[in-house]
Amino acid sequence: xxxATARKGYVIAADAETRFxxxxxxxxxxxxxxxxxxxxxxxxxxxxADPWSVAVKVGVPKKEDRDLSVIYTFATEVELVExxxxxxxxxxPAEDVTEVICSYAGGPGKPSVSLTVHAVDGLGVPVAPxxxxxxxxxxxxxxxxxxxxxxx
Numbered sequence: 001x002x003x004a005t006a007r008k009g010y011v012i013a014a015d016a017e018t019r020f021x022x023x024x025x026x027x028x029x030x031x032x033x034x035x036x037x038x039x040x041x042x043x044x045x046x047x048x049a050d051p052w053s054v055a056v057k058v059g060v061p062k063k064e065d066r067d068l069s070v071i072y073t074f075a076t077e078v079e080l081v082e083x084x085x086x087x088x089x090x091x092x093p094a095e096d097v098t099e100v101i102c103s104y105a106g107g108p109g110k111p112s113v114s115l116t117v118h119a120v121d122g123l124g125v126p127v128a129p130x131x132x133x134x135x136x137x138x139x140x141x142x143x144x145x146x147x148x149x150x151x152x
Contacts, residue, residue, distance in 0.1 A: 008035070008143075034066075034142055035059050036135050041128065041149035044116065049126040051081050052149055055114035056133050058104075066137040068104035070113055074131040078117040085113035096120070098131075119149070 004018040012018060037057040044051045056070050070088075077098055083090035090102035090113070102113045119129035128149025135143045 007033075033059065034061060034135075034137055036133060036143045036145045039133050039145045039147040041130070041147045043128070043149065047126075049118075051116045051118055052129050053114050053116050054129055054133075054147060054149075055112060056135075056145075057112045058135060060111055067139070068111065069136045069139075070102045070104075071134045071136065072100045072102070072115060072131065073134070074098045074100075074117070074119065074129055076119050076121050076127060076129070078115075078119045078129060081116040081118060083113065083115050085111065087111060088113040090115065 004012060004016075006012045035058070037059045039054070039056050041052055041054045044053055054072065056072075058068065058070065060068070075098075077096040078100075079096050080090075080093060080100060083092075083100075083102065085102070085104075087105050088102050088111070089105065091097075091100050093100070100115060102115075104111050104113070117129055119127050121127045130146075130148040130150065132144055132146050134141060
């Protein structure tokens with residue numbers, strides 16, 4: 001069974017057929033698109049003062065050979081506790097920041113990167129992190145997505 005879906009920014013007509021099965025003949029599965037698949041902001045504990053994990057899963061087509069980077073832009077200052085992701089290297093700022101840049105050098109599996117952060121408001125009160133992640137390929141913006149720990 002194959003299910004048709006619209007590309008970002010497009011819609012499928014309400015009366016259009018979207019499910020197909022059997023021999024599709026000359027029709028082939030569309031190649032995977034380079035894009036952000038999802039972003040999650042999840043607390044590692046039970047209170048806002050506990051660190052939060054903000055993870056980005058990037059969809060990369062097979063044989064994609066481009067320089068990838070993800071820029072996390074936080075709505076408030078964050079303290080970076082750690083970064084993780086096979087093949088990823090991230091800035092390690094010495095102080096609180098609102099932006100962290102991670103670069104992908106390749107590696108096994110699907111490229112996913114996560115930051116563990118402490119977020120604080122302008123008064124230094126711990127808060128759930130929110131902001132935007134942007135995916136770049138060869139220094140060109142490819143996709144972006146928002147995240148909000150308050151709705152996680």
